[in-house]
Amino acid sequence: MTATTPSRRLLGPAIATLLAFILLCGLGVWQLQRLAWKEGLLAQIHERIAAPPVPLPDEAQWPGLTPNEYAYRHVTLTGTFDYAQEALVFRPFHDETGYLVLTPLTLASGAQIIVNRGFVREDLRDPAKRSAGQIPGEVTLSGLMREPESRNPFTPADDPAKGLWYTRDSIAIAQHFGLQRAAPFSIDADATPVPGGWPKGGTTVIDIPNNHLSYAFTWFGLAAALLGVFAVFAWRRPKA
Structure with a gap:
């Protein structure tokens, strides 16, 4: 019966840790991308609100309008x-x-x-x-x-x-x-x-959550914690 070396015994956990680390970092990067998108959206909304008013689109144009085009x-x-x-x-x-x-x-x-x-x-x-x-x-x-x-x-x-x-x-x-x-x-x-x-106009409230940065920190923090856990696990494994 052949004995398994300590390095081989760590191979499985190491691969699993690496895959989980890549996944967590990927989720962090995705949240940063979402952050950039959300900041762009909010900037567009505030730009539209601050712009001088323009004539309302003609009725013939209404069916083709999407919220992304007309909102605010x-x-x-x-x-x-x-x-x-x-x-x-x-x-x-x-x-x-x-x-x-x-x-x-x-x-x-x-x-x-x-x-x-x-x-x-x-x-x-x-x-x-x-x-x-x-x-x-x-x-x-x-x-x-x-x-x-x-x-x-x-x-x-x-x-x-x-x-x-x-x-x-x-x-x-x-x-x-x-x-x-x-x-x-x-x-x-x-x-x-x-x-x-009365009524008092100007009631528009911009209430669009933008928590993507905190989400990104969470995913990156979990990735770092995972590496720490694996390092402790590997260090405490029997050397022979």
């Missing part, structure tokens, strides 16, 4: 609000409980866009308490193009019958209102004051 684009548009149809999206803002007021705006072409006119406090939920902000006739406003908000498993069910929503899903809201030519996006109105002061 600063635009200007003119139309007439239908204040009889209003969706309240529950959304705390600046530590106050309240709602985002989403109202259909009809363009001169007949196309419709859901506009987030801004935030109102809980005590101003009734439109009659803020009627001064319902500007009659044609209005021109500027704001940011937004994609429909997605729902997560913890989001409460909407209650369209009461005009209460928990997601800023402009497509679902447009369908509930029976809009036939609704845009596949919505507009967050800028913080331009309105008569009476």
Whole structure:
């Protein structure tokens, strides 16, 4: 029976350690790549927000637009609000409980866009308490193009019958209102004051997590720890 040398006994663990080390380092590099992508995305968003408003894309262009192309684009548009149809999206803002007021705006072409006119406090939920902000006739406003908000498993069910929503899903809201030519996006109105002061525009919050650097450190740290564990394991192995 042939005895196995210590170096041969370490071969299997060494190969396994090497493969795991390569995998962990690869995950760390991938997170660094994701970090560069996320920083580029955030820079693009802030650049679009800060840019002067441009005319809203024509209705004919809407079907071909993707969120990557239009999200947070600063635009200007003119139309007439239908204040009889209003969706309240529950959304705390600046530590106050309240709602985002989403109202259909009809363009001169007949196309419709859901506009987030801004935030109102809980005590101003009734439109009659803020009627001064319902500007009659044609209005021109500027704001940011937004994609429909997605729902997560913890989001409460909407209650369209009461005009209460928990997601800023402009497509679902447009369908509930029976809009036939609704845009596949919505507009967050800028913080331009309105008569009476409510709703308050400028409610856009950039809440995109960027934890890739910490994830990268975690993977690289695990890779380094793995090498340390293997070194201790190899050092403590019997030499004969």
